[in-house]
Amino acid sequence: MNNETNSSHNGSSSSVQRDTSRPLTEEELDRYSRQMIVPGMGKEAQLRLLNAKVLIIGAGGLGCPAAQYIAGAGIGTIGVVDGDVVERSNLHRQVGHSTSRIGQPKVLSLITHLKELNPLPTYIAHTEHITPLNAADLISGYDLILDCTDNPATRYLISDICVLLCKPLVSAASVQTSGQIIVLNCPPTPQGLLEGGPYPPCYRCCFKKPPPANAQLSCGEAGILGPVVGLMGVAQAGEAIKILASNLHIPPAEGEERRPVEPTLLLYSYSLTSLMGPFTFRALKMAPRKKSCFACGEGSQERLTLEGVKRGEPNYEFFCGLGAGPKQGVLKEEERISPREFVEKVQTQKEGKYVVLDTREKEHFSFGSIEGAVNLPFGKLLSKAAQLKRSGEMTPGVEDLLPPETKVKDGEEDVPIYVVCRRGLDSQEAVEKLKEMGLDKGGKRKIVDIAGGMKAWKEQVDPSFPYL
Known part of the structure; x- marks a missing residue:
């Protein structure tokens, strides 16, 4: 006999000895x-x-x-x-x-x-x-x-x-x-x-x-x-x-x-x-x-x-920690920008340098990214942040964590950093970690989250983007 139902199976507990004497068909x-x-x-x-x-x-x-x-x-x-x-x-x-x-x-x-x-x-x-x-x-x-x-x-x-x-x-x-x-x-x-x-x-x-x-x-x-x-x-x-x-x-x-x-x-x-x-x-x-x-x-x-x-x-x-940690809206409004705003206010400007840090793993990054983005896997960033927290001061190599594009000559302003991830969660924590590590230079350098990540990028900017 076959049975198929979408309701819960509300029988009494069935963990009892059952008859095993019947003949098999x-x-x-x-x-x-x-x-x-x-x-x-x-x-x-x-x-x-x-x-x-x-x-x-x-x-x-x-x-x-x-x-x-x-x-x-x-x-x-x-x-x-x-x-x-x-x-x-x-x-x-x-x-x-x-x-x-x-x-x-x-x-x-x-x-x-x-x-x-x-x-x-x-x-x-x-x-x-x-x-x-x-x-x-x-x-x-x-x-x-x-x-x-x-x-x-x-x-x-x-x-x-x-x-x-x-x-x-x-x-x-x-x-x-x-x-x-x-x-x-x-x-x-x-x-x-x-x-x-x-x-x-x-x-x-x-x-x-x-x-x-x-x-x-x-x-x-x-x-x-x-x-x-x-x-x-x-x-x-x-x-x-x-x-x-x-x-x-x-x-x-x-x-x-x-x-x-x-x-x-x-x-x-x-x-x-x-x-x-x-x-x-x-x-x-x-x-x-x-x-x-x-x-x-x-x-x-x-x-x-x-x-x-x-x-x-x-x-x-x-x-399990799923009610804590960075969620949409945790960062201040000025610390976030939508993919559409990023294209209109940042990418289309002819002057002014900036850098995009993509915190997805390299396998995700290999399928496509925002033009000019540099891959900085989230796990690597967390490892550096933990090292800094243990030492209590800026550790050697923290500045080297950032790509050459973010480094400026004496007298020049620090270029802003835009952080993106897969769905917009890791990137928010990444923004906070970068600031904790002192890479915002006391607020002189802008570090901004691209809200919604590459999922939102596909929805708002490029429908053909291979979001995986």
Whole structure:
């Protein structure tokens, strides 16, 4: 029986022992025969998969390959959560979509693909983004959760809800040429239980603090190789099949002793330039559940609750630094100029020198830039700024950070600097950093942000610009 719905799957918790005594149908025997003869599988394990319910959160680079192998293995009910639509730029890595389905909701596109692969499972579509308001409703009806999202704030949210609802979680991430995967809360253990451990950790136990906001790069910002993220998605499917086939998704019965799945963070990296080897794997053993963990540790007045999550406590965006840092409008009006104004008031003037610093990475810069722009990658600028902050004074080489065009002879006025980035966020911070480093000469040199970055440049000035 196939099922497809856009509403949340609001069933009761399904992490219970189900009947594994029924006979397999002729089609099931034929379809799943090759995996059932693998040592450790067999008919009983296959029936556990057929009875299982898996929720895949994210129908992108991780979710597509994970979903394909989850469906192929015969998981009985597969829910998919995503609020985005298919774009052409997705297709090099999001292998569950196709050119013919560009513009369709990703969830519906992926389910269309999965039905062609295996029509037997029940597919449930959740064409919405997961949020603190709907997370519990989405997760509650499933046995196992796969976090295939692409940002830390959502990863913390998913892990927190899995702790509160006692659900095992397979979490993965990937960007550029590296990826990671970890199994959390498996077997699922009630919040606050520490006696008789060790017990499996949650995401907060492993990553108490998120990475700095300026290091949280999405695939759209930093890029991604398809096989790298695909490998992580396939690994998620493998972990899910192992957990479900072994009944590790079922909470231990009272008095039952069961060792947790050893918490191991698997790191994968691939080099496009190294000739010494195509890839590397590293496995890092993680500590068990922490007594002081806000999510799964012992109770306190600040203990995590479902009601608190729905009220916005904790605030995941703020916790991950996404509510802080430079945003549109943070700089003063005189410190900003639109791309159209830059062309009219600066570029078209015959007299007067100026310099444009483009803070995008060199790979973005190589596809096109404002005429005469000099590439100064944002990461390099931040590194210099940190060096200056540590020393407390102008460090050797700071002036050398700027290109020769910005340097003037004695007696000449300092040329103004116009800073641009991809979307207008990094450039605002870059303006502030340049001033902190003293490169505005106490206000004598203008340092101005080109608002909206190259995205706005394409919209206001040059529609043919290859914005990537």
